[in-house]
Amino acid sequence: MAAPRPPRSDAAAEEVARTAAAAPDWESLATSARGCVACPELAATRQHVVVGDVPVGGRPRVLVVGEAPGATEDETGRPFVGKSGALLDQLLAEAGLDRAEVAVVNIVKCRPPGNRTPKAPEVARCSGWLRRQVELLDPPVVVALGLSSAKWFLGPRTVLARAREGGPVAWEGRSLFVTYHPSAAIRFGPNGAPRAALAADLRLVAQAAAS
Numbered sequence: 001m002a003a004p005r006p007p008r009s010d011a012a013a014e015e016v017a018r019t020a021a022a023a024p025d026w027e028s029l030a031t032s033a034r035g036c037v038a039c040p041e042l043a044a045t046r047q048h049v050v051v052g053d054v055p056v057g058g059r060p061r062v063l064v065v066g067e068a069p070g071a072t073e074d075e076t077g078r079p080f081v082g083k084s085g086a087l088l089d090q091l092l093a094e095a096g097l098d099r100a101e102v103a104v105v106n107i108v109k110c111r112p113p114g115n116r117t118p119k120a121p122e123v124a125r126c127s128g129w130l131r132r133q134v135e136l137l138d139p140p141v142v143v144a145l146g147l148s149s150a151k152w153f154l155g156p157r158t159v160l161a162r163a164r165e166g167g168p169v170a171w172e173g174r175s176l177f178v179t180y181h182p183s184a185a186i187r188f189g190p191n192g193a194p195r196a197a198l199a200a201d202l203r204l205v206a207q208a209a210a211s
């Protein structure tokens with residue numbers, strides 16, 4: 001099926017959302033998103049639109065959502081393949097989850113220059129792609145990694161530690177877990193609290209995915 005025409009430069013969030021909603025399947029969405037130039041600064045500086053990794057065939061039990069691609073992700077076109085990705089893969093495996101069976105995406109699909117935080121209009125535009133990705137994948141369990149991702153799901157006043165301690169919440173018929181981003185776990189070191197918390201949370205995610 002033909003992919004929807006990609007959004008033009010400086011397109012409004014509503015236009016991106018309409019385009020994404022018109023994608024009938026993951027491949028059409030990916031084709032369209034790869035041509036998206038809605039955010040002029042990001043489109044001019046990125047190497048790849050990092051659409052996301054999805055398991056081959058079947059509905060994923062778990063969708064992991066990070067903030068935005070970093071340098072390695074921008075170079076390779078795949079999410080979570082740098083240092084943070086290596087730690088995520090390791091902790092997923094220790095929890096009993098194979099990365100190949102987990103869908104992994106970011107809120108914003110293009111790398112912000114210098115790894116700056118994505119701006120509100122960029123998040124607003126790219127949200128259309130993410131919303132459609134969630135619909136198409138239909139995962140029973142969603143994991144928000146880090147504060148930006150937690151805020152996307154739960155609102156701008158979200159406090160990560162509090163959201164995490166409360167355990168999973170219902171979000172549009174799914175179980176939503178909030179936890180630390182692997183980059184925080186790296187920053188605080190192997191014996192730091194964020195790494196232990198992330199590892200513990202991913203074990204709970206694995207249990208929820210298996211039930």
Ligand code: SF4
Pocket residue numbers: 016033036037038039040042043049108109110122125126129
């Ligand atoms: S960040 Fe998202 S909305 Fe902006 S240009 Fe990239 S794919 Fe398009």
